[in-house]
Amino acid sequence: MGAVTQAAVEAVLRQYTDPYLDQDPVSAGCVERIEVQGERVEVAxxxxYAxxxxxxxxxxxLQNAIEALPGVASARVSVRTDIAAHKAQGQVxxxxxVKNIIAVASGKGGVGKSTTAANLAxxxxxxxxxxxxxxxxxxxxxxGIMFGIAEGTRPRVWEQKWFIPIRAHGVDVMSMAFLTDDNTPMVWRGPMVSGALMQLITQTAWDNLDYLVVDLPPGTGDIQLTLAQKVPVAGSxxxxxxxxxxxxxxKKGVEMFRKVNIPVLGVVENMAVHVCSNCGHAEHLFGEGGGEKLAAQYGVDLLASLPLAMAIREQADGGCPTAIADPSSPIAMLYQQLARRVGARIAQQAAAAPPLPSITVSDD
Incomplete structure (x- = not known):
């Protein structure tokens, strides 16, 4: 029996695909270290992505696979995460x-965009x-409602310049609702709305975030354009x-992001199927396969397909969305997979981006 080699360990790793990167760990550049000491192997x-x-x-x-390699008596595999800040569109x-900003958008209201944004965060x-x-x-x-923040809660102000975001369920939360009366409508024209958005983003003292999820209003109007032109969005x-x-x-939403050079990380399909709580019959109330067709048409991923379930609505309305209200449920697992896929797509796009040209200065 020959000695175990690093190449043999790499060959084993190449046989396994990271389900979120859709690549083996070697090709994806995830392998930091391979150490072979006789019959013992260590891989880092x-x-x-989170x-x-x-x-x-x-x-x-991966440890089980390496230990099945002839000549290996024991293996140890360690996995860690290091989330980098990724370049956004243009010269923004x-x-x-804030390392990475994720815009969550929809072409129209009523499709569960805000619920998706809350559970993603x-x-x-x-x-x-x-x-x-x-x-x-x-x-x-x-x-504010989805995160269970009491009506009338106001953010603290630091040095008369910065809003301190409100902490809820381990997430920094900031909203215009914290600065106004809940019952007062915002009767504002576009420039006022855009100005308010920029103030919220730039004058909030975010606490060294890996990801900032931005819940956009439906449509393709002023706020979306302001975000595209002035805020470094890693993906949508x-x-x-x-x-x-x-x-x-x-489709209009996807086209808008493409025109302003913001990568579309993928599509989330809500209300894909309803399963009767009494008899278990599955019915596609709003049609079938629409999200998959949209993703295929634009060459992006279908990041998640979520059911029409009363629990999602009840838990969001109760201030404790599904991702934390029932973390072991099948629906919560779909949100966890969504989160990993979104983070993985951002990391992949950064790796695929062409390097910046080098600039040299001569005396000529």
């Missing part, structure tokens, strides 16, 4: 204390990331339902 992996709940299972899978300057936090959420739906803010998530009308509007 580093993931570029996946704390995935670490142990992934490490165990980076934001201090909470799921990212459960994976070990430092997360904030900005409720940019100036006309209809709802994140478009939320839809399988209904033809929703898909038509979602």
């Amino acid at each position: 992996l580093c993931l570029g 996946a704390g709940l995935f670490h142990a299972g992934w490490a165990q899978t 300057p980076a934001m201090a204390n 909470l799921a990212l936090a459960r994976e070990g990331a430092r997360v904030g959420i900005l409720d940019a739906d100036i006309y209809g803010p709802s994140q 998530v478009v939320v839809t339902t399988p209904q033809d009308l929703a898909l038509l509007d979602a």
